[in-house]
Amino acid sequence: MPVLWPTRPEVTVRDLQEQESESKPEDISDWIQLSRDLRCDGVFASPQSVRIAHVWWDDVGFGNGTLRAVIAAVLRSRGRAIAWLLFFTLVLTAWWVMFAMATGSGLAPFAMAVRGDMGMDMAAESMPTRTFGVLFVMWAIMMLAMMGPTFVPTLSSYDALIRAGHASRNGWAGLTVGFFLAWFAFAGLISAVQAALQTRHVLDMMGMATASWLQGSLLVAVGAYQFTRTKDICQGVCLSPTVYFLTRWRPGFRGGVRLGAGLGGFCVACCWGFMVLGFVGGTMNLIWMGLATVVMILEKLPEIAAFVTKPIGVVLALTGVLLLIGVV
Numbered sequence: 001m002p003v004l005w006p007t008r009p010e011v012t013v014r015d016l017q018e019q020e021s022e023s024k025p026e027d028i029s030d031w032i033q034l035s036r037d038l039r040c041d042g043v044f045a046s047p048q049s050v051r052i053a054h055v056w057w058d059d060v061g062f063g064n065g066t067l068r069a070v071i072a073a074v075l076r077s078r079g080r081a082i083a084w085l086l087f088f089t090l091v092l093t094a095w096w097v098m099f100a101m102a103t104g105s106g107l108a109p110f111a112m113a114v115r116g117d118m119g120m121d122m123a124a125e126s127m128p129t130r131t132f133g134v135l136f137v138m139w140a141i142m143m144l145a146m147m148g149p150t151f152v153p154t155l156s157s158y159d160a161l162i163r164a165g166h167a168s169r170n171g172w173a174g175l176t177v178g179f180f181l182a183w184f185a186f187a188g189l190i191s192a193v194q195a196a197l198q199t200r201h202v203l204d205m206m207g208m209a210t211a212s213w214l215q216g217s218l219l220v221a222v223g224a225y226q227f228t229r230t231k232d233i234c235q236g237v238c239l240s241p242t243v244y245f246l247t248r249w250r251p252g253f254r255g256g257v258r259l260g261a262g263l264g265g266f267c268v269a270c271c272w273g274f275m276v277l278g279f280v281g282g283t284m285n286l287i288w289m290g291l292a293t294v295v296m297i298l299e300k301l302p303e304i305a306a307f308v309t310k311p312i313g314v315v316l317a318l319t320g321v322l323l324l325i326g327v328v
Contacts, residue, residue, distance in 0.1 A: 079169050080159065087155070087176065091148035094141050101138065102284045132195045138284070139187035146275075146289060147183050147267070150296045151176070154241040154263060161245065171256035178260020179267070186268045190275060194283065207283030212323050215280045219320030222273035226313025234270035235309065237263065238300050271296050277316075 158175055161167035197203040202210060209215045225231055237244055241263065250258050274292040281288040298308045 080162070083169060083172060087148070090144060094144035094148065097141050098145050098284070098289065099286065101141075102286045132191055135191035135194050136188055139191050140184050142283075142289065143183040143187050144180065146293045146296070147180070147271075149293060150267070150271075150300050151179055153300055154179075154238070157241045158245065161242075168252065170253040171251060171259075174253035174256020174258075175260040175263075176256075178257035178262075179264040180260075181257070182261050182264025182268055186272065186275070194279075197279075203279060207278060208281065209279050212326070216320040216323030218276060218280055219316050219323065221320075222277055223313045223315070223317030223320060225273050226309055226316070231270060231309070234266045235299060235305065237266040238270055239302050239305055270299070 155172065155176065158167060158172050162169060162172060194203060194207055198205065198207070202214065204210055209218070244263060244266075245259065248259060248262060250256070274296060277292065278285070278288055295308070295312060298304050299312075
């Protein structure tokens with residue numbers, strides 16, 4: 001087993017205990033204050049672990065200033081790992097919920113094959129999807145599942161600012177909250193639209209357009225939007241989040257919420273069309289959800305975006321035209 005730090009066989013446990021008792025903070029408030037001094041966003045190590053490191057570092061003669069820097073780096077690394085773990089847990093949980101809802105309603109590909117049309121009709125009758133409340137919950141979870149992965153490059157850019165000492169983990173959390181608040185607002189809007197269209201039987205109970213002309217029109221409209229100036233501007237913000245941070249910088253959690261809400265607004269304006277396409281294939285269709293998520297991820301990668309945005313628009317528009325003329 002490799003040795004991770006220098007061994008000192010001449011130093012005994014008694015020596016460590018004696019050194020540990022020399023002017024070390026004993027009250028837990030002292031350790032909390034130490035964490036705050038180190039700007040570790042409220043995450044701090046246990047007194048025992050900090051004392052051991054303090055004793056060892058003083059013993060090898062590097063001094064308290066270097067020790068504080070090392071502890072700060074360790075604690076910041078721990079906070080970063082926890083933040084990312086929570087984020088991906090939230091996204092994966094949202095996908096699991098959507099998978100359970102889709103398979104339960106008969107909309108998963110294999111579920112459709114097993115249950116057939118009768119099973120889908122029974123599921124449609126049993127699901128109270130006409131109510132705004134149910135639709136909003138469904139769309140809100142869908143926003144977490146689908147938009148979470150697309151937000152990773154932006155969070156990574158903000159994370160780089162944290163490591164450079166220009167931002168905080170609280171700001172990172174606020175950025176995430178603000179981003180999803182913008183998408184939850186969109187979820188409320190599209191839920192209201194879906195509820196109204198289902199009431200008028202323009203959409204069926206699974207959120208799919210009942211007329212092929214409407215499906216084709218939506219495909220053509222979303223495909224054409226890929227070529228608009230608005231799409232280019234909003235996508236540009238998503239591709240260069242650091243520029244957005246520098247021009248609209250706000251520190252702390254509240255500042256992060258404002259930054260995230262602004263970025264979320266640009267993201268909604270960039271990607272709303274892919275969400276509306278749920279009315280073509282069914283709003284809980286896992287194939288649509290997966291494909292839309294992959295496309296939106298690719299559109300936010302600077303190395304790839306320029307090669308996929310316009311071709312996707314062409315494919316969508318042509319598919320819509322084929323639907324309108326009755327070829328497919």
